[in-house]
Amino acid sequence: MIDEGPAPEEVGARGDADPYRVAVVGSGPRGIAVLERLAARLAARPPARPVELHVLDAVEVGCGRIWRTDQPSWFMMNTVAGEVTMFSGPADGRRARPGHGPTLAQWWASVDPDCPGPDGYAPRALYGRYLRFVLDTVEAGLPASVALHRLRTEVVDLVPDHDGYLLATAGGTRVRADRVLLATGHPRPRLDTEQQRLADFAATRPGLRYLRGDSASDMPLGEIQPGETVGVVGLGLSFYDVMVALTIGRGGRFEPAGEGRLRFVPSGEEPVLVAGSRAGVPILARGRNQKTATHTYTPRVFTTDRVRELRRAGRIDLRADLIGLLETEMRLVYYATALRLRFGAEVAERFTEQAVAAAGDGPARDTTARLAAAFGVDDLPELDLHEWSRPLEGRWFADPELFHAELLDLIDADLRDAEAGTVDGPRKAACDVLRDTRQVLREAVDFAGLTPASHRFDLVEWFTPLASFLAAGPPLVRLRQVRALIECGVLRVLGPSVRFGTDPAAGRFAAWSPRVGGSRVLLDGVLDARIPQQCLWRDTAELTRRLHARGLLTSFVNTDGGTAFDTGGAAVTQAPYHPVGTDGQADPGIYVLGIPTEHTRWFTQVGSGRPGRWTAFTRDADAIAEDVLSGVASGTRHQTPAGAGEAR
Ligand SMILES: Cc1cc2nc3c(=O)[nH]c(=O)nc-3n(C[C@H](O)[C@H](O)[C@H](O)COP(=O)(O)OP(=O)(O)OC[C@H]3O[C@@H](n4cnc5c(N)ncnc54)[C@H](O)[C@@H]3O)c2cc1C
Structure with a gap:
């Protein structure tokens, strides 16, 4: 429960002209997309009643944690800039406004003469700046009766209050709202048993370190010392981030070595990376983009x-x-x-x-x-x-050399x-x-x-x-860099089915591939380079833990009567995605969008809309915006039936 406590600051206390209040928790791409659609709809039909939009983010309001603008430039997007837009309609020659604005590539070209064009990959921090530009444009395009408030704080609780809700924040401010969007994005779950075992081993041995998986820009990679041998768990997109941070980020550089190859020139500050995964091969590179930004594919058989x-x-x-x-x-x-x-x-x-x-x-x-x-x-x-x-x-x-020769051929x-x-x-x-x-x-x-x-x-x-592995890889330059790092010995890939364990006698971690003879290595640290997956009951966020404990957020269980799969994703209705509680009822004043609903829906880790047509990303945002604004007239909540599946 929210502790009423000694007179905290309160935003939107009852009585101030009774505006209609909307709270958006999380201002990553999903939160911003809903705000853009809210603003476009509000601009098209300005409300008679005052409306307040409250945007709350624990890290950086306007772009969120993954795209925060103070991260190093070597962390890059994996989507070409021409395919990325956060406006629900194209720029039309007039000033940018909700419903009409530039793609990331167009905006990038307008702020940077060195912009490589629509096929370039933007630094994540630059995408963060674009997202903030979108939020500024949203605010500037609001009708006079609508105000937008930004609050950089963590929301720690959400409870029903009169006809609406009361949000409590870590900073003590409370926000009242008639409708609440939870777009809280990437989770930070509790470690699983295996991860905890590695973390505990490191905790009792000075000098050993275990770094848990997260967005690489949020990992304490600076703790890793030059020359240390570090195990890297996973060869997916985060592996490439970590690899770049510990090489280019340490002052090393790649230079052309002829025939399209690269050579790595170390700075001497790099650790030695020993990486592995189940497949034993780094996630494959994206093809050089030859498609226009508005390209669409019409399936013929898988329709x-x-x-x-x-x-x-x-x-x-x-x-x-x-x-x-x-x-x-x-x-x-x-x-x-x-x-x-x-x-x-x-x-x-x-x-x-x-x-x-x-x-x-x-x-x-x-x-x-x-x-x-x-x-x-x-x-x-x-x-x-x-x-x-x-x-x-x-x-x-038979030995690591034979494996590496095969790996280089595959690369x-x-x-x-x-x-x-x-x-x-x-x-x-x-x-x-x-x-x-x-x-x-x-x-x-x-x-x-x-x-x-x-x-x-x-x-x-x-x-x-x-x-x-096959279709969501990094730009191909990253795979060229992998090749160069393997050749100069800064990176060693262990092989398939890699295991990470402990060697108590040596007081170090160990890693090996059971399918590569002589591959066992002792390690000074283990770094998990996998993005944590959605799982309600392992989530460490205060807000999620409370809402889960209270039964407002429940895990989506796929069941056919006989067997059941308890997924760990939040159960929601069909659009506009109200959470389904333990009682099977949907809460019609709350919406849950994106990664928290993974498994109820599939592939929610999407960071933008596409130019030229509305994808599910924009359609979802608009469905929520429409439903939110349906309450402006009455301000009351309404009943919505629960979605498919069962909730626990
Ligand atoms: C490292 C990385 C790189 C990626 N690269 C790409 C890419 O190139 N292209 C692509 O399409 N997708 C990419 N993705 C996929 C990614 O899922 C999306 O790009 C996107 O960030 C998801 O947006 P979101 O708004 O759902 O979540 P997030 O971006 O995670 O935003 C959620 C926000 O909610 C805030 N928040 C959470 N809880 C609270 C709370 N209680 N109170 C206040 N604020 C809270 C967080 O601080 C965060 O800012 C990448 C993902 C990662 C992790």
Whole structure:
């Protein structure tokens, strides 16, 4: 409960002309997107009644923690600037305003003569500046009857109060609100058993360190001393952040070494990085972007209609019902790309039409490949999602040198594929289908579309990491840097199925790959380079813990009566995403958007809208804005039925 305490400062106390108050908790991209849609709607129909928008963020109001503007410039986005916008409509030659404004690339070009253009990757801090510009534009575009208030503080509690809510903050200020958006983003969960074991081991041994996983700019990487041997858990996007921070960030530099390669010139301040993951290969590079910012892809086989039809027939099994369709869709692009390059667009189109017809009602692996061969392309490696995501599966290596030789070959092959591009490179063009069909997959899986077992084992544990590995990688320069660091010995990749453990006799950590002979290394520290996943019952945030304990936030349980998967994501209704409490009732004055709802919905880790069309990111924000403003007239809450699935 909120302690009434001695007269704290109170924002929006009752009686001051009774404005309609909206609190936005979290001003990362999700919170800002809702504010932009609120402002666009308010500007279009200025309210007669005063409205107050309260924006609260614990770290930096306007951009939030992940995109804070004081982080070093070596932390970069993974999305090209031309594909990023936080305005719900394009710039139209007039001043930027809610509903119309520049993409990140357009804004970047307007503030920096060295902007590399729409295919460049912006530093995260620069995206933070853009987000703050969006919030400033939102504020400037509000009608006279609407005021925006910014508060940099952590919200620690939220309780019902009269017809609305009362928010308590760490700073003591209280905020009253008629509607509350929880867009709290990336969590900081309690360590799991294995992580805790490593942390405890370090805690009792001076000089040893364990750094928990987080956004790399929030990790105390400065604690790592030059020359130390540090284990890095995970080879995903955060691995690249940590790698860059501990090399470029330590004064080392990469210089051209001919033939598109790089050479690393150390500063002497670097530690030695010993990294590993299950796959044993750093997440693959993004293809060189060849698509325009407004490019759209229309699936031919893995379509929304087909997925809806499957859903109508009952719960879906991802592997049995969907992966075949998705692979066929990818093969269409894979072979059509090669055919277009060799024989021209007309041949590629004929192939696609025949392949789609042949695919008929089901996946047609052999048909597509055979048809491509008949058209003249029979020399491409077979497209198999699992094999592509685990290129070292089943492989054993006698020693680390043999493993590294194989790894460098894989990296070179991926660099060639990435260089070939997202339109002209068959492999990267095919992998882009994984990004381009995310919304189709959401139609299949959101709100318990999959069986509980398929949800857990196929989607969460298998497909999501697989899709990240193949289609959500870093710019290709990062993989070139990995290559250079391996060659000069600053980075060692251990191999597949890597284990991190302790060696009490040596008083150090140890890491090894059971599939690479002689790979065991002793370590001075372990650094977890994985972004923590959503899990309500492990969340350490005071607000979340309280709302969970009180039953306002509940874990979404996917159940089919027999089996159940307790997901750890917040249970919410369909749009506009009200939380579903322990009693199964939705709270109609609260909205939960983005990462806290992961598992109820899929792939919520999205940081912007796309130019040219509304993606789910903007549609979600608008659905919430519309519902929020429906209360301006009455100010009262209304009843909303609970969503699919069960809440605990
Ligand atoms: C390191 C990293 C890099 C990424 N790069 C990209 C990329 O290049 N492109 C892309 O599309 N996506 C990227 N992502 C995915 C990412 O999920 C989104 O970009 C985005 O940040 C998510 O936005 P959000 O608003 O949901 O959450 P967040 O950005 O996490 O924002 C949530 C905000 O809520 C605040 N908050 C939380 N609790 C409270 C509280 N109780 N009181 C007050 N404030 C609170 C936090 O301080 C934070 O600022 C990246 C993610 C990470 C971690």
